[in-house]
Amino acid sequence: xxxxxxxxxxxxxxxxxxxxxxxxxxxxxxxxxxxxxxxxxxxxxxxxxxxxxxxxxxxxxxxxxxxxxxxxxxxxxxxxxxxxxxxxxxxxxxxxxxxxxxxxxxxxxxxxxxxxxxxxxxxxxxxxxxxxxxxxxxxxxxxxxxxxxxxxxxxxxxxxxxxxxxxxxxxxxxxxxxxxxxxxxxxxxxxxxxxxxxxxxxxxxxxxxxxxxxxxxxxxxxxxxxxxxxxxxxxxx
Numbered sequence: 001x002x003x004x005x006x007x008x009x010x011x012x013x014x015x016x017x018x019x020x021x022x023x024x025x026x027x028x029x030x031x032x033x034x035x036x037x038x039x040x041x042x043x044x045x046x047x048x049x050x051x052x053x054x055x056x057x058x059x060x061x062x063x064x065x066x067x068x069x070x071x072x073x074x075x076x077x078x079x080x081x082x083x084x085x086x087x088x089x090x091x092x093x094x095x096x097x098x099x100x101x102x103x104x105x106x107x108x109x110x111x112x113x114x115x116x117x118x119x120x121x122x123x124x125x126x127x128x129x130x131x132x133x134x135x136x137x138x139x140x141x142x143x144x145x146x147x148x149x150x151x152x153x154x155x156x157x158x159x160x161x162x163x164x165x166x167x168x169x170x171x172x173x174x175x176x177x178x179x180x181x182x183x184x185x186x187x188x189x190x191x192x193x194x195x196x197x198x199x200x201x202x203x204x205x206x207x208x209x210x211x212x213x214x215x216x217x218x219x220x221x222x223x224x225x226x227x228x229x230x231x232x233x234x235x236x237x
Contacts, residue, residue: 003070004031005165005197006055011064013050024050026220037198039208042217052201056089056168057081086114090159094171096151098143104130105139108158115162129157149180156187166197173207185210186234
């Protein structure tokens with residue numbers, strides 16, 4: 001049997017607020033296979049973003065086990081976790097998180113600085129990712145000269161430039177109009193068709209329908225975990 005890309009066992013994340021312990025994620029055990037497309041849903045405060053931060057190695061569990069590509073993350077140092085984030089995980093966020101005074105090309109190349117690549121190779125790889133996403137004529141544009149959809153494509157190119165195993169997207173369509181949101185989901189489906197594991201955090205049921213599996217959080221626990229019955233397919237961009 002193929003080893004899952006991600007596996008959690010009784011994963012817990014607690015916060016102490018006003019002297020009380022809040023179980024943001026409470027004993028969550030699940031697996032995500034290589035090449036899956038998963039939507040994680042839930043209301044604000046349900047634990048979905050906390051869970052994403054842990055599987056993205058941005059935060060550490062209070063207890064439980066998280067295996068990423070066969071590695072037990074609790075055994076890793078902060079530097080080793082940073083290496084995993086850089087090498088195996090790409091991140092896409094609602095507000096794009098681009099450097100405002102930096103060109104699209106240099107924004108995409110940033111993760112490769114931390115990977116230790118030289119200047120010419122960084123720019124060549126960044127250029128290739130942007131061209132693949134239809135932004136070959138926008139390489140030198142700063143974010144202010146790009147539309148919201150173009151900025152999100154730059155952010156996706158940046159997430160992909162290290163050739164990660166998994167892409168984590170936190171409300172990636174939250175700041176976009178309906179058509180642009182569909183364009184982004186079509187890109188995600190195309191990437192998934194190419195073998196990239198996709199995990200999208202969203203509160204929008206129609207966006208979740210582009211995934212193949214839906215996991216719903218409430219009060220820190222998983223209350224639903226099922227295949228998407230009527231999956232939507234977008235025209236790949």
